[in-house]
Amino acid sequence: MQVGLTFNLKPVPAPDLIRGQEKGFREGLPPDWDVEWDTEETIESVRSALSTKHEVIMIEADENSCEKLKSSQPDIVFNIAEGKDGPNRESYIPVLMEMLNIPYTGSDPMTLSLCLDKGRAKEILSFYKISTPKFQIVSSPSEEIRLKKFPLMVKPLHEGSSKGVKNDAVVFTTDHIKKKIEEITTVYHQPVLVEEYLNGREFTVALMGNDGDTRVLPIVEIKFDSLPQHINPIYSYEAKWIWDRSDRPLEIFQCPADIHDELKAEIEEIALKAYKSLRCRDWCRIDIRLDSKGSPYILELNPLPGILPRPEDNSCFPKAAMTAGMSYNEMILSVLNIALKRYGI
Template sequence: MRVALTYNLKRELEPTEGDDEPPLPADFYAECDSPETVTAIRAALETRHETHLVEADEDSFARFRTLRPDIVFNVAEGVHGRARESHVPCMLEMLRIPYTGSDPLTLALCLDKARCKEILQVHGIPTPRHIVIEPPTGPSALKAALDSAPLPAMVKPLFEGSSKGIKNKSLVKTRGELRELVTTVHKLYRQPAIVEEFLPGREFTVALIGNGPGLRTLPIVEIKFDTLPPEANPIYSFEAKWVWDTAANPLEIFKCPAEIPDPLAAEIADVARRAFVALGCRDWCRIDVRLDGAGRAGIIEINPLPGILPRPEDNSCFPKAARAVGLKYEEMILTVLDEACRRCGLPAESSEQRPRRAKQRVRT
């Protein structure tokens, strides 16, 4: 098949023009992919398909139109706005070109953490209480909002991922800390803050692959906060993801499969599957789960475009879970592609067939 791989590359921050424009946060491009990740996905696709790279930008529509690939492998996070993850899928729907992963509505809903939680609540799927504080807020409205917030709480930008804007100090215990963090989110990230009841229990993330009756969960990953520096809060913050844990000095921060009793594993897998279905996810997704004070699982976040760093020492949850069932990086990518092909009625090659064909190729 002719496959296009679409992505957004991480970039250096450009200096902002004019004095009036506030600077972009240092983590502005955190969700985007490195050249190394794009190269690894491309190499995986090329083992079976003619593969073309399409960086997701203003020219992508024309590129897709000329190229007319059979299917697009989409990992483009988009750059601007809360519907940014939907930009490429919208173009592809307009051109009627099939693509991997969730559709524009699901991608936009999952990026907006409050909208996502509203849907979970309607479906009776547990998720911590929250309020949204919009900017700009006058002093009395801000005070009223702060007074109504749960404490301790996590303060996060409303529509970001990859721990953008979630720092070690984003776990707040006092109204003063809460005010400071909410104001920082408004100013730096130029968007509402979501203030969420802090779930104090263990944290897990669940990778899912498939659709409908074929939807399967991969082994559950636990995030082990005891591997963080002693003064760190027990959260998977920007520092935990990108500063304290590096490829040069990797932390043993993931345990996969998580060491948990079977009933808890079943409960976590069940809430993750129900969340996948409730949000209308497709092909693949990674869902963050945490236990409340009573040990019950609640959904923290749904990632329909999960991070997939290729090197094991980079500690990336989805590839880690895939490796736990024997799926190497390349096989993981091809499995996701196969799921999308099956869903779209294109020829898919199951992972059981793949090694046999590879051997045949070697013999001839």
């Protein structure tokens, strides 16, 4: 079978661009501008996994991808392209596939855009009475904040990989919240999601499959006690990209999570409900946090989950798949086969 692989390669940073430092970043771009998109290593690992069974056609998701897809006509596309910019960036490739009538892995454009807009996703979750922290979307520091109980969580409306979610995203005062709203609107050029802060344990849940055949992989717990002392217990930009490095990995994951059966069942149930309510397809990773009473809430859904190949890179979906006994190659081929089955191919 001919499988297209659509991807966005992370640009190589300029030498003066040192992650975590506020100086030297490209003009007009936030300091964490490059945390999305995949490295050559990740793209090559996916290509290599697919090539164990199929002929792979590489298609960079740029302005020329429509022509490339039209001329190569793959039987199916394995899509990991996160898109370049804007709230609909993850939908660019799926929209083209639908126009060209080419089958592809993963969720459709509507689900990808809805999940990237955390506010829209939370509105749908709320409609289905699936717990998610109370929230408000604001576009200016002058807007009144209706959520009165501090601490609150402040994050960009449509980012991923903890872009714009630094340690100071947990706010305790009105002054601080205004400062964060100002920062996010000017640096990230988008509205701000202000949320009730949940202080319980955090989990992330990888799911694979469709309809009645969706499988929940072993639950990953994010262990905040592995982070430096005196910081906020959140899986922040610093936690993902500065303190945890492949040459010095943190013991930040516990998988399977050490939880009793009742909580495991509750987490699996809410994850499956969220997956279904947003009409996710083939695979997704869902972030969940407990409130102070121990009840699970959906933070957000990642229908295009990160899949860094090396265990020391601490990537949640591959971690869950490995714990379920899958190799990296088996994980990629399973997603492809789930999509093929969905199309009846």
